[in-house]
Amino acid sequence: MTINDSPSESTTTAPPDEHLGQSLKVASDHRHAVRMGRVRRTGLQLSVLMVFLAVWWLIARMELVNPLYLPSPGAVWDAFIQSNSCRAISETRTVCGEQNYYMWEHLIASLQRMAIGVGIAVILGPLAGFLMATVGWLNTALEPYLNFLRSLPPLGYIGLLIVWFGINDTSKNWLLFLAAFPPIVIATINGVRGVKQDSVHAALSMGANRWQVGTSVILPSALPEIIAGIRIATGFAWTCVVAAELNAGIPGIGGLAFTSGQQLQTALTIACIIVIGLAAVALDALIKYLGNVAVPWYGKA
Amino acid sequence: MSFSLEAVSQRYITDSGEVVHALADTTLTVEKGSFVCVVGPSGCGKTTLLKILAGFLKPTGGIAAVDGEPIQGPSWQRGVVFQHANLYPWLTVRKNVELGLKFRNVAAAERRKIAEDCLALVGLAGFEDKKTYELSGGMQQRTQIARVLANDPEIILMDEPFGALDALTRERLQMDLLKISRERRKTIFFITHSVEEAVFLGDRVLVMSARPGRVVLDEPVRISETYGRILPGKELRSTPEFVELRDKIADQIYESQGDAAR
Ligand SMILES: Nc1ncnc2c1ncn2[C@@H]1O[C@H](COP(=O)(O)OP(=O)(O)O)[C@@H](O)[C@H]1O
Numbered sequence A: 001m002t003i004n005d006s007p008s009e010s011t012t013t014a015p016p017d018e019h020l021g022q023s024l025k026v027a028s029d030h031r032h033a034v035r036m037g038r039v040r041r042t043g044l045q046l047s048v049l050m051v052f053l054a055v056w057w058l059i060a061r062m063e064l065v066n067p068l069y070l071p072s073p074g075a076v077w078d079a080f081i082q083s084n085s086c087r088a089i090s091e092t093r094t095v096c097g098e099q100n101y102y103m104w105e106h107l108i109a110s111l112q113r114m115a116i117g118v119g120i121a122v123i124l125g126p127l128a129g130f131l132m133a134t135v136g137w138l139n140t141a142l143e144p145y146l147n148f149l150r151s152l153p154p155l156g157y158i159g160l161l162i163v164w165f166g167i168n169d170t171s172k173n174w175l176l177f178l179a180a181f182p183p184i185v186i187a188t189i190n191g192v193r194g195v196k197q198d199s200v201h202a203a204l205s206m207g208a209n210r211w212q213v214g215t216s217v218i219l220p221s222a223l224p225e226i227i228a229g230i231r232i233a234t235g236f237a238w239t240c241v242v243a244a245e246l247n248a249g250i251p252g253i254g255g256l257a258f259t260s261g262q263q264l265q266t267a268l269t270i271a272c273i274i275v276i277g278l279a280a281v282a283l284d285a286l287i288k289y290l291g292n293v294a295v296p297w298y299g300k301a
Numbered sequence B: 001m002s003f004s005l006e007a008v009s010q011r012y013i014t015d016s017g018e019v020v021h022a023l024a025d026t027t028l029t030v031e032k033g034s035f036v037c038v039v040g041p042s043g044c045g046k047t048t049l050l051k052i053l054a055g056f057l058k059p060t061g062g063i064a065a066v067d068g069e070p071i072q073g074p075s076w077q078r079g080v081v082f083q084h085a086n087l088y089p090w091l092t093v094r095k096n097v098e099l100g101l102k103f104r105n106v107a108a109a110e111r112r113k114i115a116e117d118c119l120a121l122v123g124l125a126g127f128e129d130k131k132t133y134e135l136s137g138g139m140q141q142r143t144q145i146a147r148v149l150a151n152d153p154e155i156i157l158m159d160e161p162f163g164a165l166d167a168l169t170r171e172r173l174q175m176d177l178l179k180i181s182r183e184r185r186k187t188i189f190f191i192t193h194s195v196e197e198a199v200f201l202g203d204r205v206l207v208m209s210a211r212p213g214r215v216v217l218d219e220p221v222r223i224s225e226t227y228g229r230i231l232p233g234k235e236l237r238s239t240p241e242f243v244e245l246r247d248k249i250a251d252q253i254y255e256s257q258g259d260a261a262r
């Protein structure tokens, strides 16, 4: 045995041919089963949607409920299209979208508020969490207040924010920041506390100073938890943005949902609700995807 | 570099407030260039001893010193190979091995060269750009050893580094380690629970008693000197001297556990 041999444990024992064929077949059967499972699952979920739409359509069609309360699926679709296009209301005037904005502009406006409020929390949250996890007295001093802030429903203090920052975007941005900040800080603290001691020791015995331990070991170790925190915070902030737009929320998808309801444009309200839900799912998927890109080792090491 | 322990002892206080006397007063000197193996029943304070030498733990009694200077904290001059490979999964194999040099501001080109040399030394040439979690356990352990070697510390502290490996891989890594220690003249402090491994690798074997750990036997290993040459593993293991020493140490361990029956 010499040092330069290729590592013995890297050479897998090659199975005999029929054995190999067997295991290939097993593998392909497995893939097939997985694919079938996925097709069947999606099929099942789609049929629920179909049944739901059919029942909805039937109820609306038979006018069991006043269409003011429950417009038909078709009416909701029409409201959706109409809110994203222009229409002539007289010989000389055309109207575009709803409440002077296309629906996608309402959506973008809400997402912009998210980007500012949550974006700042994404920058400051990990910093604060990092400091709190590493500076003992800071954590002792601040932890109860952080937990207090986290347990407050943000909509409980929107009134105060409006008094302080006005009814427009500033108060909404603050609300989103305050909603997203605590979960990110707490996730960061947990992530930093969960770093394996030996990981830090290994770095120290390789000559790392405190700063290098922080940036090269603790931060990447805590990253999966930080990203999980950002995901939770984003979902939470989205539920808040929609509600925060009850006040001066135009443009804003939550504002549109609320205003259209008040004006008895029920079909548009339902269209807004569906868009709000789909946007939440898309946001979550986006963060999950970015997380997988940033932390490819998660669950593997 | 040599190191010494002066009546070093360690008491832990557990979360429930109990005091655990892990290490009894231990006095010990390890010469530069020696390969010291430590065996003892699990829980006898071997890892505690290593943590004190590494500077991760300040002993509750006594003084641990390197070249006469009390140990103040970790240093790259005392490399540590952990029981688990402890690689950083966000870095490739190469970046893991380069990390110590990077911490110490060695230029990128030189880092790269040293890392490649060290990976070749442990038989991992060609695996530089792999992800650490794509490696087998044995290869991860080799990477960890390369990472420590890249830093070129004078003292290498190893805590049951081959304990979790299969017999074949373990034997290979033992051979590699022997070769490296002879070529590079390192001072090695090697913890193991295998008596066989201790006698095979060490030029000195320390036996520790059950908790509170004390050194109850301190045996030089002179088999190579007796034969005037370095014997290959299989041959060495079957010499009467090897068998005799192995049994003596094993007996001592059972005795100190208070269990005369084998
Ligand atoms: N941080 C700690 N707190 C309390 N007890 C500990 C701690 N670390 C180790 N011990 C105890 O000290 C004894 C020696 O542990 P250790 O040095 O890890 O033994 P070994 O490596 O020989 O198995 C054990 O009984 C262990 O439970």
Ligand SMILES: [Mg+2]
Pocket (backbone or CB within 6 Å): B046, B047, B048, B159
């Ligand atoms: Mg141990």
